[in-house]
Amino acid sequence: MAIGALIEPLFSHLPFFLALVVRPSPYRKLFFIPILCANIWILLYGSSPVNYSRVVNIWGTSLATRVAIASDFILLTDVQNELRLQIDKRHISSAPLRERMSWGFRLMTTSRGIGWAHECTTRFPPKPQNISRWAFVVSKLLWAGYYYILSDLEQIPLQWNFAVIRGEVGMEGLTGLFARATFLVYLAEVYTGMNMAYNILAAVTVSVGLSEPRDWPAIFGYWSDAYTVGRFWGRFWHQNFRRFVTAHGKFISKNIFHLKSGTSLAWHVQLFVAFALSGLIHLAGDYRGQDDWTKGGTMRFFLLQAVAISFEDVVINLASRLGFGKTTRLSKCIGYLWVLGWWIWAVPPWTGPWAEVRIREVGHHRQSFILRVCQQVLGDSEGSRLL
Structure with missing residues (x-):
């Protein structure tokens, strides 16, 4: 040991x-x-x-x-x-x-x-500017509290998802659509957990003088930018992997396939390499958490992201040729519905095996504190039994 x-x-x-x-x-x-x-x-x-x-x-x-x-x-x-x-x-x-x-x-x-x-400045919200050290610290602590509240509320759909895994909820019609949507809570957990930890770390390091507010741009982008799967990963989701997946993608495209930089084929090779590498990295987490390389749907999930982005590329290029190249409110609304529908379809095979593991864990399940308070105030004993 x-x-x-x-x-x-x-x-x-x-x-x-x-x-x-x-x-x-x-x-x-x-x-x-x-x-x-x-x-x-x-x-x-x-x-x-x-x-x-x-x-x-x-x-x-x-x-x-x-x-x-x-x-x-x-x-x-x-x-x-x-x-x-x-x-x-x-x-x-x-x-x-x-x-x-x-x-x-x-x-x-x-x-x-x-x-x-090599910082990718175009992918993040603007860095904090003209803000005092302690105003920044207070702001980050408030944001950490906000994400803690979101984390607490996530326990409600998480319990619904456990009911889906146990077979207590049907998978037909609208009920099935709602059941599949509950699997998105695991992505929400990543989002709130990373934001909460990031804001606490920013507040601590800035308060003791180890860093400056400008060193802590937001870790996630704007939800409004995620109207395609490509923009979800490239502009909204955290960019912690961007540097090394891009480097490996460019190396394989240039040095192994000898493709000319800037071409469509080179871009697609880099795209699939990036998501394949990300899948392998998350597969290591699958193995440690599930003691099995094959049980989870990690590689399928990440490779499908590259497929979806390639599909979007074809559709967007076709729309541009037909005279619909300008981004409008209508096209964004269609995009948001597409992205939501994509996640509802693609996420369950990836997060489902993790849900099964978590159901079996003793001592790590908690009910929403906010929900318990509301139940006590409203006297909702029936809701307490259900949730």
Whole structure:
């Protein structure tokens, strides 16, 4: 047990950090070997930190994510010559060791490249500007409270979903449509959970002076931008994976298939590589949480996203040729209905196996606190038995 606890810091974190600190060299790629081996060993044989499927899923996903990021920063990218901070125009390779260590730590701990030249600024809401430190902290704590309330309310459709899994709700007609819609609560849990943790972390680090408000742009985009499946993933959903899935997609498109950059075929290859890699990463979480590589519908779900986006691309191009290229309120409304219908169809096979796992867990089910208060105030004993 003690040896297992040392494997991750000594053979994963440390080699990754050293690979970012050492000056450019052909031998720098050797640092990837212990990182890959250590994370595979931990994934297959390591002890889970807790006996709770949601946390174990996140842990397994984080192991695979680390390998993917290391592959990008060690195998595909000459980081010290290609990446730089926005406030630093020089190549860090010429800097002293202490500065390279600080630089490497910053690169290692930012998944979205905030403050770096490769930051994707067009995909996020604007950064906080002209706001005092404590006004920012109070704002983030209020937002964290808001997402906690949403998280509490999510327990209501979650209990309905458990009833669907247990076969207590029929799957015919409108009832079946509603039953399938309850599976979307698992995506909502990811959204509220990440937002709540992000806002708390932002408030803490800014309050103690470790970061500035400008370092914490919103982690998710605007709901109003999600009127296609492509825009849902590219503009609304978190962009923590964008850097490394894009890097691998471009590498495979250019170096393996030798496709010309900017062509439709190259774009589609990069699209499918990005979602395949994302699927593999989430598959690692499936394995740790469900002890099975094949039980969940993860790979099917993520590859279907690429299929849906490709379909949208064809439809949008056809509409443009027919003179309907301008985005209107009507086209957005149609798009929102399409995206909602897509999720209702595509999500259940992915989240259903997780629902079955969570039903069997003892001590991790909770009823909505807000619902309990309302029931006590209204005396809704019948509703209490149902929910």
